[in-house]
Amino acid sequence: MHTRTIITFIVSFIIISLSFLSLSANDQDLLGQARKIFGSLPEVMPAEKNPITPEKVKLGKILFYETRISIDGTVSCARCHPIGLYGADGLKKSIGNNCKINPRNAPTIFNAAAQIAAHWIGNRTGVEDQARQSVIGPAAFGMPSYEAVEKRLIQLGYTNLFKAAFHGVRNPVTVDNFAQALGCFERTLVTPAPFDAYIKGDTRALTEPQKRGLKTFIQIGCGSCHSGAYFGGQTYQKFGVSEPYWKYTKSAAIDAGRFEVTKQESDKYVFKIPVLRNIEKTPPYFHDGSVDDLARAVWIMGKTQTDAALTDSQVKELVSFLKSLTGVISEQVLIIPLLP
Amino acid sequence: MHTRTIITFIVSFIIISLSFLSLSANDQDLLGQARKIFGSLPEVMPAEKNPITPEKVKLGKILFYETRISIDGTVSCARCHPIGLYGADGLKKSIGNNCKINPRNAPTIFNAAAQIAAHWIGNRTGVEDQARQSVIGPAAFGMPSYEAVEKRLIQLGYTNLFKAAFHGVRNPVTVDNFAQALGCFERTLVTPAPFDAYIKGDTRALTEPQKRGLKTFIQIGCGSCHSGAYFGGQTYQKFGVSEPYWKYTKSAAIDAGRFEVTKQESDKYVFKIPVLRNIEKTPPYFHDGSVDDLARAVWIMGKTQTDAALTDSQVKELVSFLKSLTGVISEQVLIIPLLP
Numbered sequence: 098m099h100t101r102t103i104i105t106f107i108v109s110f111i112i113i114s115l116s117f118l119s120l121s122a123n124d125q126d127l128l129g130q131a132r133k134i135f136g137s138l139p140e141v142m143p144a145e146k147n148p149i150t151p152e153k154v155k156l157g158k159i160l161f162y163e164t165r166i167s168i169d170g171t172v173s174c175a176r177c178h179p180i181g182l183y184g185a186d187g188l189k190k191s192i193g194n195n196c197k198i199n200p201r202n203a204p205t206i207f208n209a210a211a212q213i214a215a216h217w218i219g220n221r222t223g224v225e226d227q228a229r230q231s232v233i234g235p236a237a238f239g240m241p242s243y244e245a246v247e248k249r250l251i252q253l254g255y256t257n258l259f260k261a262a263f264h265g266v267r268n269p270v271t272v273d274n275f276a277q278a279l280g281c282f283e284r285t286l287v288t289p290a291p292f293d294a295y296i297k298g299d300t301r302a303l304t305e306p307q308k309r310g311l312k313t314f315i316q317i318g319c320g321s322c323h324s325g326a327y328f329g330g331q332t333y334q335k336f337g338v339s340e341p342y343w344k345y346t347k348s349a350a351i352d353a354g355r356f357e358v359t360k361q362e363s364d365k366y367v368f369k370i371p372v373l374r375n376i377e378k379t380p381p382y383f384h385d386g387s388v389d390d391l392a393r394a395v396w397i398m399g400k401t402q403t404d405a406a407l408t409d410s411q412v413k414e415l416v417s418f419l420k421s422l423t424g425v426i427s428e429q430v431l432i433i434p435l436l437p
Numbered sequence: 438m439h440t441r442t443i444i445t446f447i448v449s450f451i452i453i454s455l456s457f458l459s460l461s462a463n464d465q466d467l468l469g470q471a472r473k474i475f476g477s478l479p480e481v482m483p484a485e486k487n488p489i490t491p492e493k494v495k496l497g498k499i500l501f502y503e504t505r506i507s508i509d510g511t512v513s514c515a516r517c518h519p520i521g522l523y524g525a526d527g528l529k530k531s532i533g534n535n536c537k538i539n540p541r542n543a544p545t546i547f548n549a550a551a552q553i554a555a556h557w558i559g560n561r562t563g564v565e566d567q568a569r570q571s572v573i574g575p576a577a578f579g580m581p582s583y584e585a586v587e588k589r590l591i592q593l594g595y596t597n598l599f600k601a602a603f604h605g606v607r608n609p610v611t612v613d614n615f616a617q618a619l620g621c622f623e624r625t626l627v628t629p630a631p632f633d634a635y636i637k638g639d640t641r642a643l644t645e646p647q648k649r650g651l652k653t654f655i656q657i658g659c660g661s662c663h664s665g666a667y668f669g670g671q672t673y674q675k676f677g678v679s680e681p682y683w684k685y686t687k688s689a690a691i692d693a694g695r696f697e698v699t700k701q702e703s704d705k706y707v708f709k710i711p712v713l714r715n716i717e718k719t720p721p722y723f724h725d726g727s728v729d730d731l732a733r734a735v736w737i738m739g740k741t742q743t744d745a746a747l748t749d750s751q752v753k754e755l756v757s758f759l760k761s762l763t764g765v766i767s768e769q770v771l772i773i774p775l776l777p
Contacts (some may be wrong), residue, residue: 110743165773165774168521171519173510174509175504179511182536196522433505435592
């Protein structure tokens, strides 16, 4: 009886040890693959043309909440990109001045500044350009001209804050500088997530289902577009490679996508690959917010982009993995500024 | 030939004169009836408990656009009541802090301050109470306490404006005074319309179809609830007297209405009679914004409240009449304030 117990114990020990070794080898393998495709978030997203300074970030954060530079006094950056909702508004399409509906779903502004362009169809060169054009966007701030915005900024008492952020400049209160300040603020909006700990080497930062999801994510080719530290934002791609996207999204209208910008036939239904950071927290999904449920969005992606009908367990694991991209918003960022 | 022409002329003259006389008698009769039921708008809506002063109105107007006293820095009074959209947001249900959906459609704040209560179910005693409770409303401004709002108002530099509006008061920056100031501003929001010229005696201020619509409005009993200078706001009534309202509105959910406040069985599906001033400009209609089209809303009212299936021409004339309640927003009110 005693000998038997000892033998059972030894055998169990050997089996468990072997399984740990093999798990560890699998883990190392997966991590190695992941490191070739993805990366961890930087502290901030720097920009050569718009160096980050504390003064610009401070000004940008205050301007982010300024509604009085919109035609009806109700639109600020924060209206469509509420910080507490991970920088997206949860609506199918955002609502701008005088409750006008915007053409597409508002993407998050977290982890967004390092993309090739801004907006779903890439019709803004970056976050600065997006901020600048928003103020005169008919369904956004709706102001009649840049001059009108600049006049209001001066009337609102922003001059000293602009002077501090752009010192040595004679007339610093310009929409260009407004855009630079907002861009700087946005470049600080990073949300480190469990995945970042994982990719740095802490393989326990992901659960087993999440690791299986990551493996599937790589194997079926999601990572070929949703790559890098941001899981997207670096390329354009047709939505609906194997079949039209609207067959599955039940979109109310067909959006020609980047065709609207380039007028090239090959750009029909082409959109910028969205960043997947915090995707769990930013429904509804796709350019028109046509899909509410992340699992459904994942299944549609599998179907339209890779012609794979994902199984329920694959979808579940992929969703589980995507949740490892949900990061933390710093306390500092969550504080509403009160000035000027 | 000459004599014939003269005779024709005289006969025509007599016929036209008689028809004018009879028209005029009809006009006088309708005007007399209308004067018994309706009235013209006052210059402002005074309040014994909250006397209107220029300082309070000025402060109220500035506060109306203040988003930084909301939990996410995006909600001001103007967000759900845009001035340029006649004080209503055009959404089925308003969207508050962190994009939370409000329980009911936002009523206009124009010509609204003289009602028996505020909100569709009368759960606010008036415009001041509505303003006060909004700041801590979970789907409105969402602030944790009145104290938190008062602290922010001081930090935002409102103290001097409050001192000017409430002079002699030791600590004037309170949510009660915030509510008084907003109430004063709202009491100035009147929109004189063609109907006001008509009711004062200018019978040409209404078109003939509008007069026919007014006649129908009185005859079928709309005026028994939608009475007074505001065409409503003075009583509560069951929505769906002859049949349940949701049979026709296709409402997504059944709202128990004032029952929620009183818990009395007789208050089930009872709502405050809404003010019809500017109704043309403030779709969608009813407490849940379930109906987009004014003609359809008019037909539903006929059906559910008077058990009458209105004909197309009756509906058309009623809509035509309701457009005579569309007033003018003063230039002064449309200006977005820039202080503090």
